[in-house]
Amino acid sequence: MKISMKKTVLSALACGLAFGLYAQTPQQKTRSVVFLFSETWCGPCGAYGKPAAEQLKADLATSDKGYIIGVKTSSTPSSINATGGNALADNYGVESVPSFYINKGSVEGSLSASPTATSQDIVGKVTTANSTAAVASAAANISVAGTTITVTAKAKFWTAASGQYYMTVLLAEDEVEAAQNGVSGGPAKHPYVLRGAMATTGTELASTPWGEQIGTASTAANAEFSKTFKVSIKSDWNKTKLSAFVVLFKMNNGKYEVINAEKAKAATTGIDKLEGVAKASIYPNPASQTATLSISATAQQQVAIHITDMLGRTTYASENNNLVQGENSFTLPLNAMEAGLYNVVISSKDGRLVQRLSVTR
Numbered sequence: 001m002k003i004s005m006k007k008t009v010l011s012a013l014a015c016g017l018a019f020g021l022y023a024q025t026p027q028q029k030t031r032s033v034v035f036l037f038s039e040t041w042c043g044p045c046g047a048y049g050k051p052a053a054e055q056l057k058a059d060l061a062t063s064d065k066g067y068i069i070g071v072k073t074s075s076t077p078s079s080i081n082a083t084g085g086n087a088l089a090d091n092y093g094v095e096s097v098p099s100f101y102i103n104k105g106s107v108e109g110s111l112s113a114s115p116t117a118t119s120q121d122i123v124g125k126v127t128t129a130n131s132t133a134a135v136a137s138a139a140a141n142i143s144v145a146g147t148t149i150t151v152t153a154k155a156k157f158w159t160a161a162s163g164q165y166y167m168t169v170l171l172a173e174d175e176v177e178a179a180q181n182g183v184s185g186g187p188a189k190h191p192y193v194l195r196g197a198m199a200t201t202g203t204e205l206a207s208t209p210w211g212e213q214i215g216t217a218s219t220a221a222n223a224e225f226s227k228t229f230k231v232s233i234k235s236d237w238n239k240t241k242l243s244a245f246v247v248l249f250k251m252n253n254g255k256y257e258v259i260n261a262e263k264a265k266a267a268t269t270g271i272d273k274l275e276g277v278a279k280a281s282i283y284p285n286p287a288s289q290t291a292t293l294s295i296s297a298t299a300q301q302q303v304a305i306h307i308t309d310m311l312g313r314t315t316y317a318s319e320n321n322n323l324v325q326g327e328n329s330f331t332l333p334l335n336a337m338e339a340g341l342y343n344v345v346i347s348s349k350d351g352r353l354v355q356r357l358s359v360t361r
Contacts, residue, residue, distance in 0.1 A: 046182020
């Protein structure tokens with residue numbers, strides 16, 4: 001498949017915690033996927049597509065309405081190209097780059113010289129797409145052991161459904177550095193570049209991005225389907241920047257259409273109770289540079305405070321913190337952390353408490 005440029009207005013994890021073996025519980029919520037098809041040789045992709053993608057990445061993260069995934073098929077270096085990327089481009093009928101596609105091939109986001117305007121247009125279309133009640137939703141846990149990523153995913157149908165449905169896990173790496181035509185000043189950081197789809201057999205990326213069929217021609221309401229996906233981390237990937245997205249497709253007139261998506265999360269297993277602590281809270285949340293951890297203790301004790309990312313990697317550790325009976329406050333430094341979700345773990349020999357923290361930039 002050959003993709004040409006539009007010249008005017010154009011269309012754009014070794015784990016420190018013990019992880020659970022089972023996927024989290026799906027929520028009856030709809031989230032969209034915005035696929036950005038772009039190439040490093042494409043000037044407009046750098047001048048217009050990349051700034052729009054960065055703005056959209058921030059806006060989608062703030063609104064919790066969906067995810068952006070970048071797809072490259074003929075870029076330099078070749079390692080940046082997605083396994084199965086051509087199949088995605090063919091599915092959406094991509095004829096030019098940069099182009100944004102929202103869930104279905106018939107919904108295309110417009111691209112203007114203003115990143116804010118482009119993002120607003122796409123977020124508006126995402127909002128409309130999300131207004132349709134979810135037929136099925138997904139949830140997943142992600143863990144890393146050595147160089148192997150494992151995602152345990154579950155899909156649940158909320159209503160009876162007919163047709164062919166598929167579940168896949170798309171692995172993307174954020175801030176991949178590569179020279180970009182249209183961007184000056186050295187290598188550009190490309191948001192959420194698709195590496196490929198994880199497979200249910202073996203640890204190599206799957207040759208196609210659609211995953212495996214779930215359900216039958218007629219699937220009953222409340223039916224659940226679980227699958228385990230794995231992949232080996234390649235030496236040129238930055239595993240601290242990897243994210244896994246569970247995507248549910250429906251086959252419609254020979255095309256795969258996204259019906260829902262969910263980002264895989266690190267499980268928080270163990271005793272979610274800490275003797276001598278009545279409650280804990282974090283403010284502000286979301287936070288940027290610092291946050292305050294407030295702990296209400298019913299007895300004096302020492303606790304450890306750790307912050308871990310969604311792959312279970314420790315980003316902050318403070319041991320032997322003394323709690324007095326009553327209210328205790330601790331400042332959490334966040335300036336060195338990337339934007340995203342984190343777990344704040346308060347632990348002692350008598351158990352632990354986990355609080356979720358969102359870091360913004």
